[in-house]
Amino acid sequence: MNQSSQTETKRDGSGSIVGTERRGVIHSWSRTLIPTAKDAPSDAEAPSHKLLSRGGFIRRVGAGIYEYLPLGWRVLTKISNIVREEMDAAGGSEFLMPALLPTELLKETGRAEAYGDLLFRFEDRHGRDSYLGPTHEEVITDLMRGTISSYKHLPLNLYQIQTKYRDEFRPRAGLLRCREFLMKDAYSFAMSVEGPGGLNEQYDAMDRAYQRIFERCGLDFTRVEAESGPIGGSASHEFMVNCATGEDTIMVCPKTGYAANVEKCETGPRKHDFAGDPSGELEEVHTPGCPGIEDVSKLMKVKPRNMLKTVVFKVQSTAADLEKFGEEWVLAVVRGDHDVNEGKVRDAAGCPVVLADAEEAKAKGFAIGFVSPRAAVGKKGVLLLVDPDAAQGVDTASGKPMFWVTGADKVDHHVKHFNWVRDLGKDPVEAERAGDKFLMVADIRNAVEGDPSPRAEGVALEAKRGIEVGHIFKLGTKYSEAMGFEILDEKQERRPVIMGCYGIGVSRTMAACVEMIHDENGIVWPAPIAPYHVILVPMTNDAASDVMRVACDLSGRLARAGCDVLVDDRDERPGVKFKDADLIGVPLRIVIGEKALAQGGVEFKVRTDAGKGEVVAVDGVVERCLAMLG
RNA sequence: CGGGGUGUAGCGCAGCUUGGUAGCGCGUUUGACUGGGGGUCAAAAGGUCGCAGGUUCAAAUCCUGUCACCCCGACCA
Known part of the structure; x- marks a missing residue:
């Protein structure tokens, strides 16, 4: 097997194994698994749940457990790759920790108790207490304390993209609250808070990386100040996809852009006066x-x-x-x-x-x-x-x-x-x-809509809804102290390492994107995370026809230009294909039919446009696609 | 964990009150007609009615238990 893969590497037309331009894929609908359906499962309520199910992206296996079918996995892979690129660019190194872990690891921090029933726990055949990781602070701290022994090894940022487990009381809304989900988690290590290589610098780098990641994914999001929650630590921001159906409420100052979740949100000064006559007898x-x-x-x-x-x-x-x-x-x-x-x-x-x-x-x-x-x-x-x-x-x-x-x-x-x-x-x-x-x-309550903004006098806070897709924390020394992760600094003093942790719910991001933008016909993917960039709809699937010849030629040219292409080669009526194309949300559709072809053209339509689209010359359509995909 | 509800074909559902041959729509298969926004006709395949007990000549249907799942609430990186 090794031998053959080596051979294949050499066969790669570029002759090089680094720095090759990305070539798109060409898939035939009939040769992959895209089980679209008219009806969503009866338990689906959230739009993302319905549409991802109907579009054949996911399938429910149990409560809060889903299979990612080829379409869904392609989207997740695209999100993951954007995450990878930005994490790597920000100095992170990818690796992978186990999901299956000995509960012993949680002993030193007491988080088995803190997590309580949310932790998937069980005994293996030898009676060893085990759990499935909901997050990996202890695991990586344990790794690092056995590996890092000098300040010279720091700063470091390690991340993984991995399946996480939480035994939610009530999983709901499809991918938005699962018991098993895909998450990127990163951990940073530093000797100081301030200065070069310090926690603040690492945190800011992650903050910027997160903004780039969600921008690149094509999401409309708000970065809000947040409470650090059970993970602990000192500072924290959440990245929320703006969406009226979101579970979380965020407060926004319309004038200054200040944004925070309800727990964290400060309020501007409010007057009080205890004095006043009684309204009646007690x-x-x-x-x-x-x-x-x-x-x-x-x-x-x-x-x-x-x-x-x-x-x-x-x-x-x-x-x-x-x-x-x-x-x-x-x-x-x-x-x-x-x-x-x-x-x-x-x-x-x-x-x-x-x-x-x-x-x-x-x-x-x-x-x-x-x-x-x-x-x-x-x-x-x-x-x-x-x-x-x-x-x-x-x-x-x-x-x-x-x-x-x-x-x-x-x-x-x-x-x-x-x-x-x-x-x-x-x-x-x-x-x-x-x-x-x-x-x-003192201000001791959650902010509500209409409260005075803490950043601008006379401005009222507005409440908005969002879906949390990213969360970054300054952990400080919470875990390193609890677990004795101390190393010598340049003055030969033992000091606990200062940590940060940074999460992105990858599978949740996919669902949040669908919640954020869809219409009555189906999903509308932003091009960077769409499962395919272009769907080709030949009006006949007769391999010998001009229509099919053009479809083949066009798909090849599109792929060479970097587009991922899905060719709907099914023997279905046009109406079915159009409906399915809209449902799965591919950004661009090219219909190849005899009439337009007779004039040397094909029909080019953007997902959100109504109607048949516009006839574009076959020779110009690749450029047109590239222009639209930006 | 409290309240409500549902388990019948791949998906959506009816049948259960009043026990007696397991049904409909979508999807699937075959054939014909069709062919630009989820077509028409004909034929067919597909179900231990969640599971286990019980009552009965007879249980999808009644009884008991159990499991699973969903919704609302509580909870929630």
Whole structure:
């Protein structure tokens, strides 16, 4: 086998094994597998799922598991190759790690627990605990600590394109949320954050590479600031394909271009004022079995925006930290129609926090589900954090006293007419003025549409939907410290290596592209990732005909010019071929029929144009294609 | 994990209430006619009705269990 492949290399017409110009492929529809269908499987809902299924790109094997048929694989290969080129250009080296891994690897970072049920775990026949990799930080850190021993080996950036596994509770939307999916993951290693070869430089290089990758793929995308999430680390950006059907919400400042996901998005300054007269006598209401805002809202017929939501956090830190911070609990208060943001609570409190364990909080005297801001007063070591929109004594819209409903601090009860000054247990206006360190007003909620932009005064944030296709993180030393990946620097000091990690959901990108752009006839591929650039539709498949001769000649010329060509040589009626050509979304269609051919022409049509297309001289059509494909 | 739903031919579905010969459309095969946006006619192939028990002379249909899958929610690099 080796021998024959060597021979073939020599037969390559170029006589060289490097630097040859790319030659396109020519495939016949009848000699590949493109099972198009009129009906999508009944479980397909998302447009990308329906169209990729109907077009014969993918086929479902099990929940969240898909076969990539030739058409689908061609698209994935094209995306992968763009990713490869840009990663290599940015200094990355491709390699491959296993997907099947011993769970032992996760011991040092504790991520088997952190991932929980999302991790595909099982025992092999010898009883060894194993898992299928959802990501590979531990694996590569383990590799590197056994391989790299000097700062002279750094900086480095390694990447792989590989199948990943996540045991999603609910896979959905076809390729958009799978249990098995194709992903590119890259990892960078550096000795410093700043300076040449440092993390920041590597991160910026990846940032630029990602922008080029998604531009080259022909995607309309937004780069947003993001929370780094469970992977950990210090800075992070997401690349979102702009698409109204996207699962993720991003916030955009229309003036400055600032963009962030809802979790990360800052808000501009918002005014607050606790002062204001009570809207009425404090009144207790029986709300049995209604700990949630929505239930209470329905039961009491009160709008969520008139309710105060109080969420109990526990400070998560060492005894020494406790001494320093002097607080053990954090009560975060936001308006009922807003969501508390844990990251912002952490930043405002100045220490790590976790959502309190219900039992533990109850033991401390918090009536979980029925807590009010008053619960913070009179207890030792409880910080009261209030979002500006909740810290209002007057309803700014009407000018009337603000009507608040909040918990009654006992199970199954809420109160009406809560007033900050009268009912808190201490005067918040006075407390603020005196610099009370157990009362703070700060932005602690997720941004919503209409919030003031943090970057431009008087400009409101807009909400947009997107599909996350890329994510880059500055990891820092999280993994190298946990796993003892330290090497000597030029001063002979042992230091943990500084890491970054960079992911692209390759299979998700394919689906996101279909979500982003399609029409009632089918998929519309951007040329760089289309499975074929041109589909030739001969109106007869009689091999001896002029039509077929021209089809052969044209496909050869197109391929030599670098176009991937699909020849629809099926014995089907024209209507069927046209419908299928539109469905699979090939950017250019050339119909070769006797009538036009008699005048030396063929019909040239761009996928998104209506009608038959335009008659172009056979001799000029290759150039025309190349011009259109840019 | 909570709520709802579905498993019948490759795909989409009917039949189940009221037990008795397994059906329709698309697709597939053969033949003829056709031939520029999913054609027409004729013939044919293809199903242990998710699986396992039970009731019954008889189960796709009723009962019990089980598995799988989907939708909404919760969760989510």
